[in-house]
Amino acid sequence: MPTDISKDDIRALKEGRDGAMAELVNSHTQTLLAVSFAMGFSQADAEELAQETFAAFLSALDRFEGRSQIKTYLVGILYNKAADFRRKSYREESLDKIQDDFEKRFNESGLWSRPPLGPEESVLTGEIKELIAQCAEGLTLSQKTAFFLRESEGESSEDICNILGVSYTNLRVLLYRARIKLRECLEKKWESGKHD
Amino acid sequence: MIKRLMPSCREVSEKVLVGELFNAPLLQRGLLRLHLMLCEHCRRFSRQLEMISKTVEEIARPQLDPRVVKAAKRRILEHLKPK
Numbered sequence: 001m002p003t004d005i006s007k008d009d010i011r012a013l014k015e016g017r018d019g020a021m022a023e024l025v026n027s028h029t030q031t032l033l034a035v036s037f038a039m040g041f042s043q044a045d046a047e048e049l050a051q052e053t054f055a056a057f058l059s060a061l062d063r064f065e066g067r068s069q070i071k072t073y074l075v076g077i078l079y080n081k082a083a084d085f086r087r088k089s090y091r092e093e094s095l096d097k098i099q100d101d102f103e104k105r106f107n108e109s110g111l112w113s114r115p116p117l118g119p120e121e122s123v124l125t126g127e128i129k130e131l132i133a134q135c136a137e138g139l140t141l142s143q144k145t146a147f148f149l150r151e152s153e154g155e156s157s158e159d160i161c162n163i164l165g166v167s168y169t170n171l172r173v174l175l176y177r178a179r180i181k182l183r184e185c186l187e188k189k190w191e192s193g194k195h196d
Numbered sequence: 197m198i199k200r201l202m203p204s205c206r207e208v209s210e211k212v213l214v215g216e217l218f219n220a221p222l223l224q225r226g227l228l229r230l231h232l233m234l235c236e237h238c239r240r241f242s243r244q245l246e247m248i249s250k251t252v253e254e255i256a257r258p259q260l261d262p263r264v265v266k267a268a269k270r271r272i273l274e275h276l277k278p279k
Contacts, residue, residue: 021276029269030260037259038252051272058276110204115237116244124250132251150215152253176213182248183241 005070014061025054031071031153032078038148039082039141049085053078068162072155076163079145086141102180118187128186131193135185143178146171202227208238212245 012020029050036046056077057064064073107113119128136144142164149155149163161171203211203224208231211217218225232239 016278018277022273025269025273025276029272030265033265033268034260038255043259043264047268047271050268051275054272054276106204106206110206112205112237116241118240118244119247120240120243121247124247124254128247129251129254132248133255136252136255147252148255151249152255172214175215179213179215179245179248183244186244186248 005064005066007066010061010064013058021058024057028054028071028074032074034152035075035078035145035148036082038152039144040137041082041085045085049078049081052081056081068159072159072162075149076165079141079163082145083141098177098180098184101184116183116187118183118190128190131186131189132182135182135189138185139178139181142166143174143181146174147178147182150175203231205231205235205238208232208235209241212238212242217242 009020009023013024032050032053033046036049037043041049053074057074064070068076105112105114105116121128139147146160146164149160150157155163157168157171161168164171164174166174201223208217208228211220211228217228220228232242
């Protein structure tokens with residue numbers, strides 16, 4: 001995919017021209033903040049991450065080879081910064097239990113033995129939104145990022161793979177896991193709320 | 197014949213989970229739609245996943261107040277300018 005930033009723009013950035021930097025920051029801050037919020041960062045941390053992302057991009061302009069869209073490239077830097085930020089508390093937990101629980105929902109013929117429960121409204125209520133937002137906190141950083149980029153930003157698989165540095169197969173697993181975890185969590189919260 | 201070709205609930209829910217419910221080849225797509233029409237549980241499962249997708253789209257939006265974004269841009273630019 002061709003890049004959306006010209007060689008002239010890159011030169012202007014290298015020369016530190018005011019207008020060039022303002023253009024870069026004005027065009028991409030909103031996306032970087034949105035991705036950071038979706039990853040669960042606070043407003044202050046999201047802004048710091050966006051700032052560090054621009055600083056890292058500007059300090060290594062030569063590394064940007066123009067093979068990807070600048071947005072994809074910047075979100076890739078942001079993702080790595082966010083992973084560093086979370087490194088200490090970040091652990092990719094095993095999905096075995098969730099996967100097992102999901103498998104147990106079907107009988108040998110592949111029919112539901114424990115059918116899905118939980119909300120089925122076609123219009124989102126505030127309560128459901130709140131429950132889903134709470135459940136999203138339980139996703140890992142890579143799951144959250146992959147899911148947000150796909151569902152909200154409508155990024156292509158190729159771009160998301162570049163941003164996260166994963167293969168297409170890994171991306172499918174990330175999205176599968178994110179969806180299964182969110183749904184199972186939603187059902188649990190919904191059903192327990194009903195019986196409180 | 198249709199019964200033999202019809203995907204199972206497990207297969208339908210797995211297609212939903214990988215986001216490939218309607219990218220399947222024509223015949224399979226038709227059978228998946230038919231299964232969803234006939235199976236209340238799979239329909240609920242699929243609707244819940246749609247609902248989750250819609251919500252994820254909205255999670256970041258309320259925080260993106262234009263004033264917040266504008267102020268962030270100004271601070272970021274100030275920080276990036278060579279001192």
